[in-house]
Amino acid sequence: MRRLVAALVLTGLAACTGSPPSGIRTVRLAIHQDPIAFLGVRAAQTLGYCADEGLAVETPEFVGGTKAIQALLGGSVDVASATMSDAVQLAIEGRDVRGFLLFYTRPTAALAIAPSMSGTIRSIRDLKGRTVGVTSPGSTSHQILNYLLLTNGVSPADVSTVSIGMAASSVAALEHGTVAAAVILGSAIPAFERRQSGGTLLVDLRTPEGARQVFGSDLFPGLGLVAEDRWLRANSDTARRLTRAITRGMQWIREHSAEQVREMIPEGARMTRESDLLAIRQMQQVLSSDGRIPETAVPLIEKFVAASNPKLASARLDLARIYTNEFTSSR
Numbered sequence: 199m200r201r202l203v204a205a206l207v208l209t210g211l212a213a214c215t216g217s218p219p220s221g222i223r224t225v226r227l228a229i230h231q232d233p234i235a236f237l238g239v240r241a242a243q244t245l246g247y248c249a250d251e252g253l254a255v256e257t258p259e260f261v262g263g264t265k266a267i268q269a270l271l272g273g274s275v276d277v278a279s280a281t282m283s284d285a286v287q288l289a290i291e292g293r294d295v296r297g298f299l300l301f302y303t304r305p306t307a308a309l310a311i312a313p314s315m316s317g318t319i320r321s322i323r324d325l326k327g328r329t330v331g332v333t334s335p336g337s338t339s340h341q342i343l344n345y346l347l348l349t350n351g352v353s354p355a356d357v358s359t360v361s362i363g364m365a366a367s368s369v370a371a372l373e374h375g376t377v378a379a380a381v382i383l384g385s386a387i388p389a390f391e392r393r394q395s396g397g398t399l400l401v402d403l404r405t406p407e408g409a410r411q412v413f414g415s416d417l418f419p420g421l422g423l424v425a426e427d428r429w430l431r432a433n434s435d436t437a438r439r440l441t442r443a444i445t446r447g448m449q450w451i452r453e454h455s456a457e458q459v460r461e462m463i464p465e466g467a468r469m470t471r472e473s474d475l476l477a478i479r480q481m482q483q484v485l486s487s488d489g490r491i492p493e494t495a496v497p498l499i500e501k502f503v504a505a506s507n508p509k510l511a512s513a514r515l516d517l518a519r520i521y522t523n524e525f526t527s528s529r
Contacts (some may be wrong), residue, residue: 218403223436224254226275227423228266231259231364233467234385234477235421236279238301238485241464242447251439263365263421269400270295270426276433277440281305281338281422286503290513294427297521299441300491301448302420302484304409307342308387309401312372316398319379322350326380329372331362331380338421339381344506346412354506369393388476389469391461406482411501419495420484430522441525445489452485457503491521 229236239257242248248255257468260266263280270278271293280297288295311319319325332340344354362371368382369390382390383400388406391397402408406416407431423444430437451459460468468474496517504510 200399207307210450218219222252222254223439224256225277225436225440226235226256226258227401227440228275228278229257229258229425230263230266230384231261232384232386233365233463233469234300234307234481235383236476237459237462237478237481238264238444238448238451240447241450241459242443244446244462245450247443247446248440251443253439253443255378255443259377262337262339264334264337267424269293270424276429277423277425277437279421280381281421282419282495282499282521283341283503285424285519286499286510286515287336287507289515289520290503290509291508292404294519295424296427296519297419297424298430298437298523298525299444299489300419300422300486301489302422302481303341303486304416304418305403305420306384306387306481306484307339307381307403307420308399308408309343310372310381310382310387310390311398311400312375312377313394313398314375315378322346322400323352325366325379326352328471329358329360329376330379331368331382332359333364333368333381334361335359339383341502341506342403343381346501348505349412367387384481385439385469385473385477386479389473392470392473392476392521404480413498415495415498417495417496419491419500422489422491427519434525438510438525441489445526448485450491452482452487456482489526490523496521 199344243255254478260269263284265277267280267284269275282297285297330343332343347354347357362368362380365386368386370381371377372380409416457476459478460474500517500529
């Protein structure tokens with residue numbers, strides 16, 4: 199199996215280089231620098247699902263969702279990985295951006311406490327006056343931090359935030375005491391837990407219990423794909439093909455063992471075997487089964503954004519326009 203997956207990976211990577219053959223549609227998809235979070239996309243590429251749909255999918259990597267969205271709005275990519283809350287924030291600013299594929303049914307995020315502060319910070323209120331890390335200003339991790347603070351009676355102005363990036367850099371910031379706490383994402387969470395003998399996670403949104411504690415629901419749409427509405431209208435067939443290919447990739451991830459899935463990660467991007475396997479198993483638990491954005495979750499997203507963005511109240515948005523399941527409905 200290892201040799202088979204390795205061969206498929208090499209084949210897929212070769213297919214992603216150079217100019218695509220005539221008749222192949224190229225899609226530029228911005229992802230984040232996380233080796234685990236986008237394995238559904240990688241599987242779609244390397245197992246030939248994109249090729250089956252007549253697509254050549256390029257995946258430039260960016261440090262967090264903010265940079266990926268900037269690339270989308272700047273026109274250097276067609277599609278970006280982002281959250282539905284990002285789509286609402288953009289709509290408030292007058293941007294016609296829509297989510298059209300959901301990767302995760304809950305955020306793969308956690309509020310971790312630096313080892314040096316584990317006996318001092320026991321609640322959200324204890325963050326007052328502290329320095330807390332987020333991936334980048336305005337990112338999903340920053341939005342989560344603001345929501346946690348506000349719903350626990352702490353003003354975001356009472357906390358200093360610094361950018362610590364993703365993956366290894368975010369874990370290092372906690373270990374070195376650069377920050378007292380941090381909202382860490384994806385593969386950084388199991389890496390921190392293993393390196394710190396379980397680590398202290400004050401909030402863990404990956405679990406149903408953690409999501410219910412924060413959002414009042416164990417279903418809260420996490421990371422997915424967004425695109426400008428004009429691109430979706432002009433390239434509806436391409437969007438449908440892309441959605442179909444990635445949904446197949448996500449299905450492959452769900453149906454295979456963590457050991458087999460790990461073979462999809464390039465050698466240089468892997469953590470320790472144990473950290474990778476733990477991260478993959480945790481990711482499989484929150485991976486969407488159909489890629490659809492649930493209508494019932496939209497009010498939760500609205501409440502989440504409203505907590506830290508007062509502009510939402512006066513924006514008079516039609517929240518039905520920030521997402522579409524049109525492309526996941528067609529097989």
